[in-house]
Amino acid sequence: MHIVIFGANGGTGRLLCRLAVDAGHTAVAVTRHPNDFPLAHERLTVAGADVRDPSSLVEVLGGADAVLSALGVPFSPRRIDTYSVGAANIVAAMRETAVRRLVVVSSTGAYPYPGRIDPPVSLRFIEPVVTRTIGKSTYDDQRRMENIIRSSGLDWTIVRPSGLFDLPEPTKYIAGEVDPVGSYTARIDLADYMRTIVGGPDTVGKTVVVSTIQNTPSMWQMIRREAFRSAS
Ligand SMILES: NC(=O)c1ccc[n+]([C@@H]2O[C@H](COP(=O)([O-])OP(=O)(O)OC[C@H]3O[C@@H](n4cnc5c(N)ncnc54)[C@H](OP(=O)(O)O)[C@@H]3O)[C@@H](O)[C@H]2O)c1
Secondary structure, three states: OOEEEEEOOOOEEEEEHHHHHOOOOEEEEEEEEHHHHOOOOOOEEEEEEEOOOOHHHHHHHOOOEEEEEOOOOOOOOOOHHHHHHHHHHHHHHHHHHHOOOEEEEOOHHHHOOOOOOOHHHHHHHHHHHHHHOOOHHHHHHHHHHHHHOOOOEEEEEEEEEOOOOOOOOOOEEEEEEOOOOEEEEHHHHHHHHEEEEEOOOOOOOOOEEEEOOOOOOOOOHHHHHHHHHOOO
């Protein structure tokens, strides 16, 4: 397959690029900073584009069989709209170029999941506070994004991970239309699942989750690791 990857320069996106080319696909890594993109491979092309600029998207989608999006912006107290504006522009560009398959990352945080698998006590207290305060603008926009994807008429799949952290290799994760969901998702598991489902019909028109249940961090380890990752 020829796969266009949005958010390719992020934690999940770089893993998606690597897994896609390792699986024999050709890929286009889309980033606003093509000169800083760290990966190189004979089957990987790097394209500079901003999802907020619709005129930059049609060209990168030429010849694609599928689109993966792990696009994201940091939490902010100000209004966030990159998820929904980006989704609308990607959907419009896909329609224009007749590309039908779309797999998009959202978040379990955007929806109440009362039945988490083995949630740490800290998460039970922190998650409701985060979703109503610092994360509110993000989750509001991820819900707008999901509505745009669902009404797109494309062959879409929405993938909701939980708190993201990093592991070196994929684990035996839980994924699909499952409930309850876990509290954490390794980016490598998220990328592996997206790479696995993109070529098949099983999850088309579905909203699915990915939960890592092995080697998960404690809440405090994750906050420390993610804070360090953002600062680096
Ligand atoms: N962190 C969590 O715990 C968590 C939990 C659940 C779901 N999620 C979601 O999971 C997804 C992946 O997260 P992640 O931490 O792996 O990603 P990330 O490291 O935050 O990377 C996101 C990438 O999106 C790209 N991007 C942002 N705005 C863009 C724009 N206007 N045009 C083009 N590209 C743009 C950026 O690349 P450039 O700057 O190079 O363009 C960035 O590298 C995100 O959607 C996030 O909301 C996160």
